[in-house]
Amino acid sequence: MPDIFDGSKQSRQSPPVKKTAPAKAQESRRIESETTLPVAQRYVDDYSEVMRQSAPSESLFDAFAPKPKNTSFDSQLDNEFVVLLLRKHPITQIKYVLITIGLLLMPILFSYVKLFAFLPARYQAAALMLWLLLVIGFVLESFLSWFFNCSIITDERVIDVDFESLIYKNISAAKLDNVEDITAVTGGAIRSMFDFGTIKIQTAAATTEFEFEDAPHPAKVTTLLNELLLEEEREKLEGRVN
Amino acid sequence: MNSNFGQILGTQTVDQSMTAFFDGALKIIFVLLAGLYLAFAFVVIRQISVMKKTLLTPFSPVIVMIGYFHFLLALMVFFLFLIL
Numbered sequence: 001m002p003d004i005f006d007g008s009k010q011s012r013q014s015p016p017v018k019k020t021a022p023a024k025a026q027e028s029r030r031i032e033s034e035t036t037l038p039v040a041q042r043y044v045d046d047y048s049e050v051m052r053q054s055a056p057s058e059s060l061f062d063a064f065a066p067k068p069k070n071t072s073f074d075s076q077l078d079n080e081f082v083v084l085l086l087r088k089h090p091i092t093q094i095k096y097v098l099i100t101i102g103l104l105l106m107p108i109l110f111s112y113v114k115l116f117a118f119l120p121a122r123y124q125a126a127a128l129m130l131w132l133l134l135v136i137g138f139v140l141e142s143f144l145s146w147f148f149n150c151s152i153i154t155d156e157r158v159i160d161v162d163f164e165s166l167i168y169k170n171i172s173a174a175k176l177d178n179v180e181d182i183t184a185v186t187g188g189a190i191r192s193m194f195d196f197g198t199i200k201i202q203t204a205a206a207t208t209e210f211e212f213e214d215a216p217h218p219a220k221v222t223t224l225l226n227e228l229l230l231e232e233e234r235e236k237l238e239g240r241v242n
Numbered sequence: 243m244n245s246n247f248g249q250i251l252g253t254q255t256v257d258q259s260m261t262a263f264f265d266g267a268l269k270i271i272f273v274l275l276a277g278l279y280l281a282f283a284f285v286v287i288r289q290i291s292v293m294k295k296t297l298l299t300p301f302s303p304v305i306v307m308i309g310y311f312h313f314l315l316a317l318m319v320f321f322l323f324l325i326l
Contacts, residue, residue: 119268
């Protein structure tokens, strides 16, 4: 008779991150998961080879951030653990860097062709100030768009966070139980060279398809999702459903 | 000679009027542009507020500070254009 999950037992906490060799950290977490955690909840390293091989992400700007530290989202449940945070591969931001460089060089070009020579000197300075302000705004907006547009995979759900413009926000979430199909598409020389691509997830939820665009290591993400789905199936069979 | 003097005076007066008009129009245009950018900077602050509530990271306070700094910069430029 499978154990029925008892909510009065100690809830899962964020696994402690110890600065030890990876094998020791995993072993200590495994022992902790076996002795202190309820049967219903297993730490992700216990069933995921991808996570066992990935150290918790310490950088704030990782595009592929396994087990990110001190990172959560607003609809996260108490017993939900962020397994992976994905953003677009940094190489996709090169075009914004080039545009910024071009915008910064444009005043020099304008001064050579004396485009604004008809303006009084103080207005030329004002125009330059306004131009630099616009460039700063462009850089800030590009960074915010990259940093906060992300995909989150937890041990219960997949969440897609999209801020498409200044005033448009779209957050889609689907339980792993509803995931039906996972496809990773990597096309082109640049994507193959830098190992990033689009991951498409078909679900039975309200949002029928999730797309994680230009995500790094699509093969790893696909493998991780399959491992999470297997664990969900195991939980159902063993009666460990949350 | 009096008529020439009168003509010269008249031309200078017209020139000064045109220059003053041009200056005034330029000032209004620059103040309007700075005002629009100030509104954009305010919207960016609101956007950051919504974003950091959606995804909570240790970097969020830094982004909030950058947003406010950007807004202050836009405000300074706006007032500078007003007194230009």
